[in-house]
Amino acid sequence: xxxxxxxxxxxxxxxxxxxxxxxxxxxxxxxxxxxxxxxxxxxxxxxxxxxxxxxxxxxxxxxxxxxxxxxxxxxxxxxxxxxxxxxxxxxxxxxxxxxxxxxxxxxxxxxxxxx
Amino acid sequence: xxxxxxxxxxxxxxxxxxxxxxxxxxxxxxxxxxxxxxxxxxxxxxxxxxxxxxxxxxxxxxxxxxxxxxxxxxxxxxxxxxxxxxxxxxxxxxxxxxxxxxxxxxxxxxxxxxx
Numbered sequence: 001x002x003x004x005x006x007x008x009x010x011x012x013x014x015x016x017x018x019x020x021x022x023x024x025x026x027x028x029x030x031x032x033x034x035x036x037x038x039x040x041x042x043x044x045x046x047x048x049x050x051x052x053x054x055x056x057x058x059x060x061x062x063x064x065x066x067x068x069x070x071x072x073x074x075x076x077x078x079x080x081x082x083x084x085x086x087x088x089x090x091x092x093x094x095x096x097x098x099x100x101x102x103x104x105x106x107x108x109x110x111x112x113x114x115x
Numbered sequence: 116x117x118x119x120x121x122x123x124x125x126x127x128x129x130x131x132x133x134x135x136x137x138x139x140x141x142x143x144x145x146x147x148x149x150x151x152x153x154x155x156x157x158x159x160x161x162x163x164x165x166x167x168x169x170x171x172x173x174x175x176x177x178x179x180x181x182x183x184x185x186x187x188x189x190x191x192x193x194x195x196x197x198x199x200x201x202x203x204x205x206x207x208x209x210x211x212x213x214x215x216x217x218x219x220x221x222x223x224x225x226x227x228x229x230x
Contacts, residue, residue, distance in 0.1 A: 002224050010227075020135050022146055029144035031137055034200045046224070078220035079227045081212050085149045087220040097196050105193035105202040109117050109161070112125075112194045 004046060008039050012084035018054055019086055023096065026075045026089040032096035033104040035064075037086065049074050051088060070094035119161060123154050127199035133169060134201055138211065141190045141204040147211035148219040150179075152201065164189050166203060185209035 013019060018036040025032055035053040037045065041061055044052040051064040051072040065071030072090035079086055097104040107115070128134060133151040140147055150168040152160065156176055159167035166179040166187040180186030187205035194201055212219040222230070 002228050007224060007228050020149060022137050022149060024146055031139055031146065031202050034135060034137060034149075034195065077224045079222050079224060080149065080219040081214055081216070081221070082219070083227070085219075086224075087146050099196050101196070104195040104197070104200075106196070107194050109122060109192040109194060109201075112198070113117050113122050 002046060004043050008042070010083060011042075011079070012082060013039070014084070016056075018056075019084060021051075021053065021086045021088055023051060023072060023088050023090055026091055030103050031105055032072075032090070032092060032102070035062075042086070045074060045088065046077070051090060065093060068094065068098075070096065072096070117161060119158050123157070125198060126157075126194070127197060128154070129199070131171075133171075134199060136166075136168065137200065137202045138166060138187060139202060139204050141206055145218050146220055147187075147205070147207060147217070150177075157201070160189060160203065161192070166205060180208060183209065183213075185211065187211070 017038050020034055021037045022034050023032045036056055038054040041052040041054045053062045055062045071093045074088055074090055076089045077086055095102050126134060132153050135149055136152045137149050138147045151171055153169040156167040156169045168177045170177045186208045189203055189205055191204045192201055210217050
């Protein structure tokens with residue numbers, strides 16, 4: 001287990017105390033979603049081995065899959081060069097997107113235009 | 116060519132007029148970097164076929180690779196379900212990271228702790 005008390009203060013949290021987290025399927029390499037983590041969400045993600053986020057709209061911690069069952073088991077966490085973004089590789093139990101799509105990035109710009 | 120005049124107003128820009136952009140290598144599927152785009156950066160990315168970003172620190176448009184030569188040729192742009200994040204697939208001419216690493220996500224949380 002990493003020493004989060006040492007790591008958390010070294011990350012470059014934004015003015016709201018958040019970092020963007022890119023979630024990638026470990027096996028298919030699909031980028032599944034981007035969400036936000038505060039320090040508590042990153043700590044819970046590390047400690048439980050499942051992704052947790054901060055919901056900016058609901059203003060609450062969010063255990064991904066708690067209601068849908070589509071949890072994401074963490075296989076690795078990477079930090080970028082600026083220490084202001086994390087990349088979390090996961091084995092997902094089901095679709096990442098609330099629409100039922102495997103990935104939240106299910107439309108190209110062209111498809112979005114034609115909706 | 117997509118009709119950006121129709122699309123840009125439908126995207127959910129943040130309070131600073133920006134969207135996070137995840138850059139993924141089309142061939143290796145590596146997540147290379149996360150940067151920010153304003154409307155001008157997204158327009159230039161679509162129109163030139165190479166990634167452009169908004170540098171929050173320098174407060175200027177940034178044509179990735181203009182000085183390093185490590186440009187990124189765009190092969191597709193995806194929008195997420197909330198229309199507040201883009202995923203750009205690219206063929207990179209060289210490393211994405213200013214450190215010389217292929218990806219800005221070159222360290223795990225454990226490696227970051229032990230630096």
